[in-house]
Amino acid sequence: xxxxxxxxxxxxxxxxxxxxxxxxxxxxxxxxxxxxxxxxxxxxxxxxxxxxxxxxxxxxxxxxxxxxxxxxxxxxxxxxxxxxxxxxxxxxxxxxxxxxxxxxxxxxxxxxxxxxxxxxxxxxxxxxxxxxxxxxxxxxxxxxxxxxxxxxxxxxxxxxxxxxxxxxxxxxxxxxxxxxxxxxxxxxxxxxxxxxxxxxxxxxxxxxxxxxxxxxxxxxxxxxxxxxxxxxxxxxxxxxxxx
Amino acid sequence: xxxxxxxxxxxxxxxxxxxxxxxxxxxxxxxxxxxxxxxxxxxxxxxxxxxxxxxxxxxxxxxxxxxxxxxxxxxxxxxxxxxxxxxxxxxxxxxxxxxxxxxxxxxxxxxxxxxxxxxxxxxxxxxxxxxxxxxxxxxxxxxxxxxxxxxxxxxxxxxxxxxxxxxxxxxxxxxxxxxxxxxxxxxxxxxxxxxxxxxxxxxxxxxxxxxxxxxxxxxxxxxxxxxxxxxxxxxxxxxxxxxxxxxxxxxxxxxxxxxxxxxxxxxxxxxxxxxxxxxxxxxxxxxxxxxxxxxxxx
Numbered sequence: 001x002x003x004x005x006x007x008x009x010x011x012x013x014x015x016x017x018x019x020x021x022x023x024x025x026x027x028x029x030x031x032x033x034x035x036x037x038x039x040x041x042x043x044x045x046x047x048x049x050x051x052x053x054x055x056x057x058x059x060x061x062x063x064x065x066x067x068x069x070x071x072x073x074x075x076x077x078x079x080x081x082x083x084x085x086x087x088x089x090x091x092x093x094x095x096x097x098x099x100x101x102x103x104x105x106x107x108x109x110x111x112x113x114x115x116x117x118x119x120x121x122x123x124x125x126x127x128x129x130x131x132x133x134x135x136x137x138x139x140x141x142x143x144x145x146x147x148x149x150x151x152x153x154x155x156x157x158x159x160x161x162x163x164x165x166x167x168x169x170x171x172x173x174x175x176x177x178x179x180x181x182x183x184x185x186x187x188x189x190x191x192x193x194x195x196x197x198x199x200x201x202x203x204x205x206x207x208x209x210x211x212x213x214x215x216x217x218x219x220x221x222x223x224x225x226x227x228x229x230x231x232x233x234x235x236x237x238x239x240x241x242x243x
Numbered sequence: 244x245x246x247x248x249x250x251x252x253x254x255x256x257x258x259x260x261x262x263x264x265x266x267x268x269x270x271x272x273x274x275x276x277x278x279x280x281x282x283x284x285x286x287x288x289x290x291x292x293x294x295x296x297x298x299x300x301x302x303x304x305x306x307x308x309x310x311x312x313x314x315x316x317x318x319x320x321x322x323x324x325x326x327x328x329x330x331x332x333x334x335x336x337x338x339x340x341x342x343x344x345x346x347x348x349x350x351x352x353x354x355x356x357x358x359x360x361x362x363x364x365x366x367x368x369x370x371x372x373x374x375x376x377x378x379x380x381x382x383x384x385x386x387x388x389x390x391x392x393x394x395x396x397x398x399x400x401x402x403x404x405x406x407x408x409x410x411x412x413x414x415x416x417x418x419x420x421x422x423x424x425x426x427x428x429x430x431x432x433x434x435x436x437x438x439x440x441x442x443x444x445x446x447x448x449x450x451x452x453x454x455x456x457x458x459x460x461x462x463x464x465x466x467x468x469x470x471x472x473x474x475x476x477x478x479x480x481x482x483x484x485x486x487x488x489x490x491x492x493x494x495x496x497x498x499x500x501x502x503x504x505x506x507x508x509x510x511x512x513x514x515x516x517x518x519x520x521x522x523x524x525x526x527x528x529x530x531x532x533x534x535x536x537x538x539x540x541x
Binding site: 071074076079082090102104106149 | 444447451453
């Protein structure tokens with residue numbers, strides 16, 4: 001579970017986020033949408049504690065991270081898997097090694113790595129490419145590897161920053177189905193995106209950020225006009241939702 | 244923990260190899276720095292030993308007496324001096340004993356040459372050993388109140404001058420060393436920065452996946468330390484080799500010329516190994532930490 005309570009983060013040249021309050025329950029699938037520079041990245045960076053909030057309180061999995069000491073940050077990040085638009089795989093490592101790498105750096109025993117990596121590769125559907133290098137894979141396959149790497153350490157939250165931005169529509173949908181599948185296994189998913197068609201078709205919770213404010217927090221669609229009408233009061237949300 | 248150490252060492256070896264040109268460059272600059280340092284070290288150690296020897300030899304004040312002074316008077320003087328707190332020993336030395344000592348100590352088998360002297364040229368004297376060289380002045384002051392003193396000989400000023408020279412040499416070495424150490428740290432950190440740049444993506448991913456800063460630093464730290472240790476080894480080898488050659492050529496002459504022994508190669512290199520190792524490791528470690536700072540500011 002993730003909560004933001006009256007969180008403000010200002011930058012020298014613009015407002016990152018201003019007085020944001022939001023609650024994301026465990027197992028939620030949330031889209032974060034909004035124009036470029038609206039504060040979506042700030043939102044993610046605050047959660048990862050890449051930057052610190054000026055005021056307000058942020059909790060991740062029930063733990064207040066506002067004043068988290070530096071040495072605790074790695075622990076926090078282990079509970080947050082992340083996937084990027086540009087995959088960010090290591091080109092000199094094979095698919096298997098790219099995923100195993102994420103486990104190695106948090107001191108996972110070799111035996112456990114050998115067991116878990118094939119399992120997660122099979123989950124994302126690229127078992128057959130385990131020994132290939134990223135350059136030998138299609139874009140969609142590379143994103144699958146990135147997702148495998150993000151979830152191999154069993155994070156409670158998966159953050160996907162424009163995961164379909166570089167993909168053609170068919171491949172994008174494959175990735176979305178994969179994310180949905182991961183979500184069904186209990187992982188909270190937070191996806192930043194511009195892809196209106198995807199957001200509309202998925203029918204999940206959609207949080208719209210604009211100029212540093214949450215201007216809309218609803219289930220269903222990307223939303224057309226935003227003039228305060230569609231805004232969800234106080235950042236609260238409907239508890240149950242069945243698609 | 245052991246696992247991550249193994250990982251660090253493996254990664255470091257790969258990095259040094261991939262970056263061999265730059266690794267070699269920083270290895271050379273640290274080695275060059277250490278060689279200059281080694282030169283000073285050799286100098287300082289030898290001057291220091293010479294100083295200690297000098298202090299031991301020159302803690303004596305020789306009081307030469309006129310021939311008119313009787314044995315009894317001389318003994319009284321010696322008694323008075325012995326009572327001073329600065330003095331550890333005061334011995335009357337008559338001219339015949341002095342001559343025979345001089346013969347055996349300084350002339351050796353050529354001492355027969357002195358046998359032709361018409362009379363003993365040496366005066367009777369009181370040899371005063373002081374506890375501390377600084378006490379010599381008090382002794383001289385006291386002696387000046389006695390009658391029948393021909394001459395007072397002591398080496399306080401010479402020794403003090405020597406001490407001053409060694410001190411400024413030590414200070415100069417410290418300053419040069421500091422400067423060289425800083426230069427070396429910069430060179431090493433630049434070398435490592437190259438590997439850091441090459442692995443920037445990897446570092447970023449490591450951070451996102453939740454690797455600790457020390458885990459990320461590990462390989463780079465080992466890389467720096469590795470370069471430092473190799474440089475130390477090379478430097479000690481070169482200095483020891485050069486020094487043993489110098490000793491082989493000069494030691495006998497030096498001992499004869501100034502009556503000072505030179506420090507042995509074994510003693511020098513065992514000391515140098517530790518100094519250089521400590522220096523190499525700290526330079527390597529500092530260099531890598533400096534180069535990583537920007538990438539790990541969480």
